[in-house]
Amino acid sequence: MRAESIRSRLSFWTGRDALAAGLLLAFAAGCGAPEAEFRGNLVYVKRKEIEGQTEFTKPQSADMANILAAYFGTPDDPHLPKVPGLELGPLVDLDRVKMSAGKVASDKTGQPHGLYREHCVHCHGVTGDGLGPTAAFLNPYPRDYRMGRFKFKSTVKGQRPTHEDLRKILHDGVAGTAMPSFKVLDNDEVESLVHYVKYLSLRGEVERRLADEVVELSEGERLVLDVSEKDKNPESFNGKIARLNEIVTEVVQPWLEADGLAVPIEERTAGWEDPEAKAKSIARGRELFYGSIANCVKCHGDSALGDGQINDYDDWTKELDPAKPDTLSQYLALGALEPRNIRPRNLRLGIYRGGRRPIDLYWRIANGIDGTPMPAVPMKTPENEKGLTPDDIWNIVDYVRSLPYESLSKQDRQQPQITRERL
Amino acid sequence: MGRFWSLLFLSVPILGTLAFVLAIAGVGPFRDHWLPENVNDYGGVIDQLFMFILYLTGVIFIGTGVALFWFMWKYDAAKNAQPPVYMHGSHALEIVWSVLPAATLLFIAIYQMNAWADQKMRRPVAEAGPDGIEGTEDDVLQAPIVEVTGRQFEWRIRYAGEDNVIGTPDDVHQVNDLHLPVNEDVVIQIKSMDVLHSFFLPHVRVKQDVVPGMKQFVWFHGNKAGVYDIVCAELCGWGHYKMRGKMTLESREKFDAWLAGQYAEQERSGFQPKTGADEND
Numbered sequence: 001m002r003a004e005s006i007r008s009r010l011s012f013w014t015g016r017d018a019l020a021a022g023l024l025l026a027f028a029a030g031c032g033a034p035e036a037e038f039r040g041n042l043v044y045v046k047r048k049e050i051e052g053q054t055e056f057t058k059p060q061s062a063d064m065a066n067i068l069a070a071y072f073g074t075p076d077d078p079h080l081p082k083v084p085g086l087e088l089g090p091l092v093d094l095d096r097v098k099m100s101a102g103k104v105a106s107d108k109t110g111q112p113h114g115l116y117r118e119h120c121v122h123c124h125g126v127t128g129d130g131l132g133p134t135a136a137f138l139n140p141y142p143r144d145y146r147m148g149r150f151k152f153k154s155t156v157k158g159q160r161p162t163h164e165d166l167r168k169i170l171h172d173g174v175a176g177t178a179m180p181s182f183k184v185l186d187n188d189e190v191e192s193l194v195h196y197v198k199y200l201s202l203r204g205e206v207e208r209r210l211a212d213e214v215v216e217l218s219e220g221e222r223l224v225l226d227v228s229e230k231d232k233n234p235e236s237f238n239g240k241i242a243r244l245n246e247i248v249t250e251v252v253q254p255w256l257e258a259d260g261l262a263v264p265i266e267e268r269t270a271g272w273e274d275p276e277a278k279a280k281s282i283a284r285g286r287e288l289f290y291g292s293i294a295n296c297v298k299c300h301g302d303s304a305l306g307d308g309q310i311n312d313y314d315d316w317t318k319e320l321d322p323a324k325p326d327t328l329s330q331y332l333a334l335g336a337l338e339p340r341n342i343r344p345r346n347l348r349l350g351i352y353r354g355g356r357r358p359i360d361l362y363w364r365i366a367n368g369i370d371g372t373p374m375p376a377v378p379m380k381t382p383e384n385e386k387g388l389t390p391d392d393i394w395n396i397v398d399y400v401r402s403l404p405y406e407s408l409s410k411q412d413r414q415q416p417q418i419t420r421e422r423l
Numbered sequence: 424m425g426r427f428w429s430l431l432f433l434s435v436p437i438l439g440t441l442a443f444v445l446a447i448a449g450v451g452p453f454r455d456h457w458l459p460e461n462v463n464d465y466g467g468v469i470d471q472l473f474m475f476i477l478y479l480t481g482v483i484f485i486g487t488g489v490a491l492f493w494f495m496w497k498y499d500a501a502k503n504a505q506p507p508v509y510m511h512g513s514h515a516l517e518i519v520w521s522v523l524p525a526a527t528l529l530f531i532a533i534y535q536m537n538a539w540a541d542q543k544m545r546r547p548v549a550e551a552g553p554d555g556i557e558g559t560e561d562d563v564l565q566a567p568i569v570e571v572t573g574r575q576f577e578w579r580i581r582y583a584g585e586d587n588v589i590g591t592p593d594d595v596h597q598v599n600d601l602h603l604p605v606n607e608d609v610v611i612q613i614k615s616m617d618v619l620h621s622f623f624l625p626h627v628r629v630k631q632d633v634v635p636g637m638k639q640f641v642w643f644h645g646n647k648a649g650v651y652d653i654v655c656a657e658l659c660g661w662g663h664y665k666m667r668g669k670m671t672l673e674s675r676e677k678f679d680a681w682l683a684g685q686y687a688e689q690e691r692s693g694f695q696p697k698t699g700a701d702e703n704d
Contacts, residue, residue: 122661173598175598180577181577262696264695265693267693357688358690359694405592
């Protein structure tokens with residue numbers, strides 16, 4: 001009797017309630033949400049392997065991940081590389097990075113955390129690889145920070161962006177793309193996100209450099225030596241560490257310099273806004289647009305509709321070698337997005353991705369656009385007599401800014417009616 | 424269980440009423456859950472209609488809730504020995520409960536017509552037109568001061584600028600940051616670039632779906648300077664929640680100065696790198 005009642009009680013527990021308790025537990029544990037992890041740059045590693053006709057060994061790949069974790073931490077617990085003689089100072093601040101890192105939450109004082117995962121991660125991905133869940137649906141694809149390249153900035157093509165450049169992108173968004181404006185966030189929050197983007201960018205660049213390094217190693221050689229070698233063979237152990245520190249320094253250096261490299265633009269001579277002067281400037285800009293030096297027409301097309309040259313790729317896509325189907329399929333299998341051609345901007349829409357201020361357009365023309373086929377125009381120097389002067393660039397800026405308001409086709413004046421005399 | 428179920432049903436009107444009282448008094452967990460302050464001269468009528476309908480439906484809600492409770496309590500099977508009595512319809516009752524709601528709905532439909540027309544059809548008039556009489560067909564309607572375009576997932580803003588015409592080189596472009604003059608009629612032209620959005624300014628009781636390919640106008644008369652919300656009130660995609668903006672109502676002088684400042688920045692044609700140490704201003 002007694003045993004039976006216990007059994008019935010047991011069966012009662014193993015039934016409905018156990019299921020309910022299990023579900024509750026699952027909810028409490030966040031339904032098994034995995035911890036956020038940085039994803040390795042598999043596509044770049046594959047590319048290096050194909051180029052070097054080698055294959056990274058397991059210890060080599062593990063070394064890369066461990067070195068990155070040692071320098072940069074994890075998405076939930078980021079740190080900054082501590083390298084002797086390298087002052088990250090104003091470039092990236094760990095406290096600001098931490099405000100954007102980790103899970104979305106806010107502490108007792110209302111200070112938000114996990115801003116990156118709240119606002120950015122669904123497109124740019126945890127790693128900043130531009131491979132978030134929504135990335136494949138967007139055109140253009142979200143930026144992959146890991147090359148350290150950014151398109152819309154005040155520095156010359158090939159240099160890193162300034163802090164202000166990145167902040168402006170977050171503040172204003174990128175018109176004509178899926179990148180929205182984060183104007184309504186607090187200044188502190190935007191600052192924190194800028195620091196976090198730089199953090200991810202540095203991390204991604206170091207990762208690429210490590211892959212470059214591994215290719216150079218002989219088979220069986222590793223990026224670091226085992227800790228046990230520290231005492232036995234201190235020289236080569238420390239030598240390896242020094243080499244890694246050197247790589248990090250080489251990655252950080254251009255970023256540290258970038259803030260001083262914004263290209264200054266002389267204020268235009270007074271009176272340029274007078275309608276007559278402006279009309280002249282636009283006419284001259286048009287000449288240059290179709291001329292052989294600036295040669296904007298080559299890519300932007302005869303009518304500036306962005307249809308002059310439409311089968312090129314940006315630098316991020318070029319890494320996939322889109323013309324080689326056999327390697328491309330390997331990259332796609334590793335998560336790369338289907339390559340798309342980069343289109344020169346249609347200048348008649350009045351949408352300017354990098355900003356519509358005359359100085360923004362000036363920078364685009366004078367500096368080129370990093371990562372894209374858009375070159376910097378040749379400037380006039382004693383060696384290059386044929387180059388353009390700043391005034392020439394202003395003329396092009398004026399012309400480009402007039403394009404959205406210029407009618408593409410001029411209506412012919414109505415033909416005089418042909419009248420036939422009736423006989 | 425006894426009369427548990429009847430009491431459970433009674434809790435519905437009680438809790439509902441309690442939530443309403445707490446929310447309108449702005450206390451406890453329901454603080455800031457009632458309608459935001461109305462700062463639109465034309466918004467009062469919307470609030471009146473809202474409250475009128477709320478009270479009307481509230482009375483019916485409480486009435487039906489209490490009636491449900493009362494029947495369950497009185498005719499609880501455990502306490503009643505008598506067999507149930509079946510009734511087979513009441514013609515009079517059915518007419519009453521058909522005609523009464525129909526008449527109420529018809530009343531609301533007619534009662535709100537003027538408010539609807541004021542909000543959606545009678546755009547503020549700039550001048551009375553050649554015949555000198557306002558309210559006739561030749562009235563010159565007030566031109567929109569700004570165009571707001573919904574886009575996944577932001578509000579693109581374009582001011583008409585000095586020439587008062589949208590779509591000319593002197594337009595001032597903004598995003599998510601709408602400034603408007605207070606104490607005057609303001610007309611906004613609204614559009615969508617991609618999908619259905621809804622342009623919602625809760626503090627001035629303006630809400631209008633924006634439809635791709637359609638140009639619409641909304642208007643209000645702000646009467647209190649301040650910073651208010653812009654939100655999207657139509658699920659427009661995964662980033663719907665991101666479509667937040669802010670609307671700043673300020674005096675005409677401040678607004679003009681702000682707009683001139685934005686135009687000057689938009690026309691900025693000189694850049695010298697900052698030499699100071701502080702870059703994070």
